Amino acid sequence: MNALATILPALDELPAFAPGDRVHVLNRAPIGHYRVPIYLRGHVGTVVKVIEPSMIDNEEEGYGRNAGGKRHYYRVALPLPKLWPHYQGAPRDELHVEIFETWLERA
Amino acid sequence: MATEDFVSRLPNDIGGFEAGSVMRVEHVLEPWEKRCHALADVLDFKKIINTEEKRKGVEALGETLIGKLPYYERWIVAFANILFTKTIVSPTELAEKMAEVEARFAEQAAEAG
Amino acid sequence: MAGPHNHGHDHDHSHDPIEMADVPGYYEVMETAIRELLIDKGLIAANDIRRQIDVLDSRTPAVGAQVVARAWTDSAFKERLLADGRAGCEELGITFYDDTQLIVLENTEQVHNLIVCTLCSCYPRPVLGLPPDWYKLKPYRARAVSEPRKVLAEFGTVIRDDVEIRVSDSTAVVRYLVLPRRPAGTEGWSVDALAAIVTRDAMIGVIPVTVESPLTLENEAA
Numbered sequence: 001m002n003a004l005a006t007i008l009p010a011l012d013e014l015p016a017f018a019p020g021d022r023v024h025v026l027n028r029a030p031i032g033h034y035r036v037p038i039y040l041r042g043h044v045g046t047v048v049k050v051i052e053p054s055m056i057d058n059e060e061e062g063y064g065r066n067a068g069g070k071r072h073y074y075r076v077a078l079p080l081p082k083l084w085p086h087y088q089g090a091p092r093d094e095l096h097v098e099i100f101e102t103w104l105e106r107a
Numbered sequence: 108m109a110t111e112d113f114v115s116r117l118p119n120d121i122g123g124f125e126a127g128s129v130m131r132v133e134h135v136l137e138p139w140e141k142r143c144h145a146l147a148d149v150l151d152f153k154k155i156i157n158t159e160e161k162r163k164g165v166e167a168l169g170e171t172l173i174g175k176l177p178y179y180e181r182w183i184v185a186f187a188n189i190l191f192t193k194t195i196v197s198p199t200e201l202a203e204k205m206a207e208v209e210a211r212f213a214e215q216a217a218e219a220g
Numbered sequence: 221m222a223g224p225h226n227h228g229h230d231h232d233h234s235h236d237p238i239e240m241a242d243v244p245g246y247y248e249v250m251e252t253a254i255r256e257l258l259i260d261k262g263l264i265a266a267n268d269i270r271r272q273i274d275v276l277d278s279r280t281p282a283v284g285a286q287v288v289a290r291a292w293t294d295s296a297f298k299e300r301l302l303a304d305g306r307a308g309c310e311e312l313g314i315t316f317y318d319d320t321q322l323i324v325l326e327n328t329e330q331v332h333n334l335i336v337c338t339l340c341s342c343y344p345r346p347v348l349g350l351p352p353d354w355y356k357l358k359p360y361r362a363r364a365v366s367e368p369r370k371v372l373a374e375f376g377t378v379i380r381d382d383v384e385i386r387v388s389d390s391t392a393v394v395r396y397l398v399l400p401r402r403p404a405g406t407e408g409w410s411v412d413a414l415a416a417i418v419t420r421d422a423m424i425g426v427i428p429v430t431v432e433s434p435l436t437l438e439n440e441a442a
Binding site for chain 2: 037063
Binding site: 035036037039049051055058073075077080083084087088089090092093094095096097098099100 | 321323338339365366367368369370381382383384385386387388389390391392393394
């Protein structure tokens with residue numbers, strides 16, 4: 001059997017999501033340092049791009065952790081009229097933001 | 108007002124907040140501000156204080172100081188606090204060095220005047 | 221020596237009487253002391269700071285304007301730039317000293333992009349230099365994500381309702397550069413002539429590029 005066919009990636013090495021996937025920003029409410037603004041939490045968006053390569057969690061980096069625990073960031077598109085109850089603009093206006101994998105789950 | 112809101116929301120997390128019109132203010136950086144920015148970059152390059160640690164340090168100043176201090180002033184106070192926590196510099200060391208620097212500047216101004 | 225008064229903070233407050241221009245203030249003393257302590261301890265070198273100041277001075281909106289002008293005149297370069305903004309810029313010798321990534325956002329007839337950092341002041345520094353105060357202050361940071369069309373109108377920019385607005389909020393390692401639309405009447409212009417009309421604010425996405433854009437302070441090297 002071809003050796004390439006039996007290669008296994010490490011856990012968390014491959015992206016969990018792909019462009020086009022609907023994702024839900026978790027409703028987690030950390031104290032201390034975070035990089036996912038409150039206005040995004042609990043909302044649903046669509047993955048536009050997988051940011052490569054996998055990288056350190058920036059929220060942990062704030063505490064001096066400079067290595068390890070690498071996962072992917074995803075550029076996620078969220079419709080602005082859904083983010084803001086009184087949004088004044090066009091229905092297809094969007095927000096794009098990069099979010100770390102541990103803040104997302106499949107919607 | 109629930110105090111949890113103050114604990115769980117960072118003072119810099121203001122996306123969507125009410126605010127006034129954008130005033131297109133800008134200024135040419137003072138030399139010390141540019142040195143402060145260069146210091147931040149060098150501290151990040153050398154992983155003495157990485158950029159995310161700096162952001163967290165500024166957040167940790169709290170809402171009042173963040174409101175009162177201009178931009179680079181927030182950075183330099185945050186650096187001091189982080190260096191203390193990492194025991195790279197002690198508060199006493201910094202205080203003594205600041206007094207020395209201040210005296211040196213005063214002497215230079217007197218000589219120039 | 222003393223520049224225009226620094227309003228890099230959010231609230232109005234009474235100002236201290238203007239001090240003698242040449243006496244460093246409290247925070248400059250702190251910056252000097254920290255720098256000297258770190259040098260004394262062998263953690264940084266004086267030359268590290270001097271060099272980084274030169275690096276910062278070498279990054280101005282004129283650098284970003286060259287990227288835009290080349291994208292306008294070389295469609296193969298534009299495609300590479302849109303696929304990987306950092307790699308495209310690196311082709312031109314632009315190094316990413318802060319190890320950020322770059323996504324170049326193309327404005328089209330259908331989509332208008334603008335960039336913001338609601339949490340702090342993330343900005344494509346390697347290619348645009350340092351951000352203006354207004355970008356770092358509350359009104360822009362708070363409202364660009366929730367009422368972008370009103371914010372754009374405050375810059376004199378009106379986007380039709382059939383054009384989609386895309387606001388990119390930098391929260392992580394990626395930075396953005398807006399590739400503005402090339403104005404009519406610039407056919408046959410050289411890269412340098414095109415670069416001269418591309419302003420910093422057009423690359424943030426708050427104003428368009430126009431043929432009448434004067435060479436402004438933003439475009440001049442520091």
